[in-house]
Amino acid sequence: MKQDGDLDALVRQRIKSLRTARGLSLDELATRCYLSTSTLSRIETGHRRISLDQLAPLARALGTTLDQLVESATDEDVVIRPVxxxxxxxxxxxxxxxxxxxxxxxxxxxxxxxxxxxxxxxxxxxxxxxxxxxxxxxxxxxxxxxxxxxxxxxxxxxxxxxxxxxxxxxxxxxxxxxxxxxxxxxxxxx
Incomplete structure (x- = not known):
């Protein structure tokens, strides 16, 4: 990732994608994370900064780890080359x-x-x-x-x-x- 903004956008996309993949509504995920629905909606749309104290409960509720949620996206590990x-x-x-x-x-x-x-x-x-x-x-x-x-x-x-x-x-x-x-x-x- 070139900038923190790119990583921020990727994390937001992961949160929304994981939520929908798990069949959770905004209300359901917000309840599991002890956030208001409007706060979660603003996090997903980029209208609110994501804080570390919000990321950990979000990762748990989405069935992933904090590391996986915030890891940068690179293409270098996509191709598996034979040795x-x-x-x-x-x-x-x-x-x-x-x-x-x-x-x-x-x-x-x-x-x-x-x-x-x-x-x-x-x-x-x-x-x-x-x-x-x-x-x-x-x-x-x-x-x-x-x-x-x-x-x-x-x-x-x-x-x-x-x-x-x-x-x-x-x-x-x-x-x-x-x-x-x-x-x-x-x-x-x-």
Missing amino acids: HDENRGATTWLLSKDSGPHGMTVAKMRLTEPAPAPDSGKLGVHPGKDWFTVLSGTVLLVLGERTILVETGQAAQFSTMTPHAFGAHGGPAEILTILDHDGQRSHLHP
Whole structure:
């Protein structure tokens, strides 16, 4: 945002849009925020300045956070660009801008290299659990001495304290994965 006025207008638009999206009238939202209907109307139309002591109850009543209500609008985070790791034979699209609840990360991965063999010494361990679903192709999941084929439309969840690795089987495969902080560090960073 270039000016405070732009952000102010954006916050007003968000308040009105959230109110209508939740099916609330001016009267209903005003009551929930302990504001008069006329004050809320003037806030939405720009005829009254918004104070911090009004924003917090408005955010709560609209089911959002104060941070989300006042964050600036930028276009820089709209396009998700892939990151290719030739050594691992994986291309990754981070689908969650910030880590979600409990540090979880959502990513799409295109795997082109096979998983290492169970006796290769290349299986890793880390605290937590990993989860993925196969969008296309087949993934070979190596868990300790076991090898498991996970086909398109199937999902896998496993303890990551078991030595593990996964890779493409019989051609490229694409997965959608949810990783905790340790899984992200192990699977998404060289």
